[in-house]
Amino acid sequence: MTGLTDLGIAAIRDGVADGSVSAREVAEAYIAAVEAGRPLNAFTVETPEHALAAADTADAARASGELKPLSGVPLGIKDLFATEGVDTTAGSRILSGFKPRYESTVSGKLFAAGAGMLGKLNMDEFAMGSSNETSAWGPVLSPWRRKDGGNAALTPGGSSGGSASAVSARLAPGVTGTDTGGSIRQPAAFTGISGIKPTYGRCSRWGIVAFASSLDQAGPMARDVRDCAILLEAMAGFDPKDSTSLDLPVPNWEAALSSDLRGKKVGIPREYRIDGVPEEIGRVWDHGIALLKDAGAEIVEVSLPHTKYALPTYYIIAPAEASSNLARYDGVRYGRRVQPEQGGLTEMYEATRAEGFGAEVKRRIMIGTYVLSAGFYDAYFNQAQKVRALIARDFDQAWASCDLLLTPTAPSAAFGLGEKMADPIAMYLNDVFAVPASLAGLPAMSVPGGVDGQGLPLGLQIIGRPLDEQSVLDAGLAIEERSGFTARAERWW
């Protein structure tokens, strides 16, 4: 007998609709799971009253026949999304105690669709990190453990680490994430769940604390592809409050889901076979290729020649934008202020930001400030913009010979907490497969592909043409149906 927290989004929605479960009992089960899951440190704030209110509304709506697409579905919301009246800190001390008087467009759309909120999800500070260890509120733990019996605490990945851990540990059926350079896909891969970053502009950025504006994109993380499709439909859509939001109708992705890939060509980019990546990554990739072939797809080899420049390009553009986006956290209007006894405005800025920001955020602000400064702008930022255009062109050219790309999501399985914190370059390498699609603004998804020798999940990434989330989801579904991935983290918390 499965428990209520084994119900995913589609199951809850359908169960509430046909009366086989009540939204209230689902919400209560998940609220209990969130409480029991506190050792994972996935949530920074718990909002059971919000989830229960939405559940009661859903149960009343069923009685009156006015159910909405997400009625009765309790969700976790990444702490990067502004939530009205609920602490929103972006994992940073500098925003401690900040309660927005506004609701982000994406969370607002989810709530308008009937969803409730279980709480806010822990994350790397300002979404800068790949292990959730940069959070001011402590690292999130992955529910997964290696088979070696060492019980080493593993990272759920980052920056949407709280999101990934919560879904994987069944503290929530689905969550929001954001992805700037892999922050949905890499944690999804590390925790054996699914997550999609849609085309840049599909989801409004209004009310999402900005990291790197030209890259930031919201997306769902859930246990399977269908649940991702359901959530993405509710999250996406044009928003006049975001100038970069796409004024296009939202497709009915769930209804169109099909794992029949006949007629589809899937490209395998040769540049993604890089040295130093564990053999198991290649093995899972090859397995993925076989699964897609089995689903009817034709496999072709393609070349994305500028791939090797993607990571350095990303680590110029993203910090540059961040250095400017984070200038507003100055202690003047909201959040933390540190006012030294002596000294004026400059000293207040210095003290506030010195205390408010963590080491990784400071590092990126300094990198970003450097690459934009007089005398270095052309050599770094401008050059990076040009390379970014070339990377996007690589993809454009690939689409001449294929419809989708299949790659590993990350170059390794989840690593132990503390293993990479001393070496930022090693940490940044986590995103090597994720950032090209981010730089090109393409839809990209991670689905579980298998497990490594330690029993830890490994993810496969599917990248699609601009706006073709459907094909990405379809391929994800094809892998999901065929991979036989049933591994689950055993509960130890």
Add this chain to the structure above:
Amino acid sequence: MTDSTYRIHGATGEWEVVIGLEVHAQISTRAKLFSGASTEFGAEPNSQVSLVDAAMPGMLPVPNRECIRQAVRTGMALEARINPWSRFDRKNYFYADLPQGYQISQLYHPIVGEGEIEILLDDKDEGSAKTVGIERIHIEQDAGKLMHDQHPSFSYVDLNRSGVALMEIVSKPDMRSPEEAGAYVRKLRSILRYVGSCDGNMEQGSMRADVNVSVRKPGGELGTRTETKNVNSVRFIMAAIEYEANRQVDVLEGGGKIVQETRLFDPDKIETRSLRSKEEAHDYRYFPDPDLLPVELSDDFLIECRSSLPELPDAKRRRYENSLGLSPYNATVLTAEVETARWFEALLAGLGVTSAPAEPGAGAWTPASAEDQDKAKRAANWLLSDLFGALNRLGRSIEDSPVSPAQAAELLGLVADGTLSGTLGKQVFEIMLETGGDPAKIVEERGLKQTSDTGAIEKVIAEVLAANPDKVAEYRSGKDKLFGFFVGQTMRAMAGKGNPQVINDLLKKALA
């Protein structure tokens, strides 16, 4: 075109002054550049601040299309190149009046490129015209305001102005004297007000200038310039130039060097002071704002911008001269302020005078009829002397003149058709100013109508002559000057209502 002869007379000889201006003009829109908050002046501090203006986390700018439209129309009015593709950049620096930590501006791709403005150094002389080049116009956000007098140890911040749209209109270094700079700012202000893109209100900070000044030996290499920030009146701009040019000459002649630096103007002491040198200058780390798409202007948008432009002051002035036959001085004064021109045109309409603007680019005017030209000249003279005199006396602007253009047209009509003498006209005008009444009604009610009734006038003349037999004798014996005396006596006896021409004629006859 005249070359300026303005020189600073230093110990080592004459120095020429080179001036360029960066005018910040607040775009007249109800809402701010990237938020829906109001731009109204004088509201309670922080009462007009949106989440975007306060740079709350996750807030995003959305361009106000009307601001872009007004900047484009302004560029068109300055005959400038309009860039159909432009982009917003971030200018990064920390200050408490700048909530985002950056100002959204346009460095790399401004919306408007090169243009020009024609200035007149002497209103009476077309030959004093000079062209000042425009380098560019870009759109940017204004900052908030710090208040230092509210608390003993803290400064307060008012964000009402934060995010208000500004046009920065950058001139070329084409001006050579404080007078040229003054004429340039006045002309620019006039054009902006005609276009409706800025109210030009310098007291409220709607227009202010950064003044770039350098000096050189006449015709020599350009000297190092200084930039004096935020000067907010024509008088102060001229004073800042004069002070700064003399200061630079003193420094150079004393063997010193001019440092490229930012200075501020002290309006109390009428002097400039160093704010920061080039070495201390901020590194603004400009880069394209990733929250905003490039601004792309469609052909339809550009056509609408151009077709919605009014007749501009230069075109209007030339029409007044060439079509209506007004003097260059009158034409210049009538067109300098949009409100004056608007009032004058309403007056002309009331008088039935027709004069169409020239077709754009045609540069030719059809002269108005002789009758219309006559009416226009009288109207111009009346407006510039009688109306302006009265408004001056009352301390009122033409927009709230107690007399409307329609009433004025009626008054001028009554004088033209002989109902009122010039003197009676002035009398009626005074009553109109006091009561706001219509002239015909005033004439009717107060019996101020001029009489041309020869019988009545002859009767009065006879009485006047009978009462002054000795003067009559003197006149007849050749003392011609006494004619005025008899006119005066007759007028007085008729309480000013006798038609002066008829009185003249009848007096001559009676005294013959």
